[in-house]
Amino acid sequence: MLNRHVRLARRPAGKLTAADLELAEAPIPEPGPGEILVRNTWLSIDPSIRIRLAATTPNGYLPPLRPGDELSGLALGTVLESRSPEFAAGDLVSHTLGYREYALLGTRAQTIGGYGAPARVDAGALPPRWFLGPLGSAGLTAYAGLSEILELNPADTLWVSSAAGAVGSLAAQLAKIRGATVIGSAGSPEKVAFLRDELGVPAFDYHAGSLSESLAALAPGGIDTYFDNVGGDHLTAALDALRPAGRIALCGAVSGYDGAAPAGPPNLFTMVSKGLRMRGFRAGSFTHLEERMRKEVAGYLADGRLIHRETIFDGIEAASTALLAMLSGATTGKTLCRLDF
């Protein structure tokens, strides 16, 4: 038995392609004192790993991966062997060493967006994979973005970009539950139909015309708040559409991940002219809210008020396909790779 994993074959020149990643094998590692060996069962496929495939990463971010390095990402697995007093064989744990079948984890595990050391997950009767999605970092990102960053209130009109994605679809629905007026944008007619018909969120396809005109059609009086997963031209359009004293939560900037990052918005001065606020954040800064979020979101999932869509790929062989599919906009909701099938 070997430990199959996805590694960076070469640094992508522009858009990520299949040839930039490769499936490789290595011996299954042996846990040393204080370490645990985990058999991964679910891999979270998130756009942010793309940032680390470039030659440089933004100030304050994790360093770039080098060709030959294993990719990393949030994952869920079962402890096979424990040499740590904190874990026992059979424990379900979440951690940051995804994109591989077996993970060796210590107390000083790699940190991703504030998520660090492995944590035991008590899934109870719930599907464990939800702890990578609506009850995990995607849920916490949506929850903290609305509550802490935007301080959303029911009188607000909110625009969520990439609203059919893992975080966006949760943010749009949680905002609706809180009474806000929500509009969403996505990258295909199918995603727009999902938002409109399944989630009840008025939405537009950003390929279909001018962002500003599409926004104005759904929110003729402008918007009060913007949950940004895209950056680039979407952020520019939001700055134009925001009413005075509007707020922006900068969560992601996927438009700039896969290829050359766009320049910043040319209309940033509207921050001054309209007295706007913008705040960037990552879920890892809000882990103190995780229990509260889980209780609330689990309730909405149970009573059907929150719909959780997933796109699931099977096997470690499919992990890089999953990433490419997600980056190109081909997946809806939370993208996962299942190893335990």
Added chain:
Amino acid sequence: MLNRHVRLARRPAGKLTAADLELAEAPIPEPGPGEILVRNTWLSIDPSIRIRLAATTPNGYLPPLRPGDELSGLALGTVLESRSPEFAAGDLVSHTLGYREYALLGTRAQTIGGYGAPARVDAGALPPRWFLGPLGSAGLTAYAGLSEILELNPADTLWVSSAAGAVGSLAAQLAKIRGATVIGSAGSPEKVAFLRDELGVPAFDYHAGSLSESLAALAPGGIDTYFDNVGGDHLTAALDALRPAGRIALCGAVSGYDGAAPAGPPNLFTMVSKGLRMRGFRAGSFTHLEERMRKEVAGYLADGRLIHRETIFDGIEAASTALLAMLSGATTGKTLCRLDF
């Protein structure tokens, strides 16, 4: 007697030049019911008027002036004739119709940055012109920027750009008085000397080398807060230098006023990676703090803790020269044009 005023002769192509402005004459207007006629004594020369000389203005801002239109700006004057029950001849008033010798003001006067209708000024024993500077909009901008926008605390390291300017020099000094560690930047060795030697603020000349290296030399551990009067490359450097959870007050973007506005910062994603906050503002949103600010700042001016530098031009003929000098960086502190000499 005619009313001499500065008007836009033609729309500037790039940098503003003397030929884009002209001194013109018109009859002194007669006040109608509810109106007052004011003889202007001091004109505030502010960079923001440059924004309205372009063909389009940012969303949320005042509309562009057209060739032939009189320039406007904050001003101080004496009521010559009143047909309003609220004012009497001899009253000292502040208002928004500068760049002219006589101003006709009604109750629905033009609004500039939240400053609107004429207001009576009780200068007491203080120089009236201070109510256009440290006790007026410059003071309120610095005060609100530190207290309300940056929520400055004594543990913070603050960078103030354009720190030898009207707002910047007040912000830098007020922050020092509050116990923060302050560094400043300016555009000439003379201004840097003024900051260092007269205000006691460590400073660098942004022409002298890389902004990031200059910042790192004065604040090796990075900065916590940035008071932005410049935008462009300064804002980019601040995003790089800010520590996690840092804050930015966007007050002005003078680098983009006089000519083509630069693109937004290419490193805006550091807002996400470092969890930064940015908020734009104008003093006009904080007029409820004006009395508190005046009391505090007047105290510092009286006891010598706050140094107020001015660059004064004489006569309406010099108003456009004053504006050109300020935009080119040739003035220090508050730039004023005195008509009452």
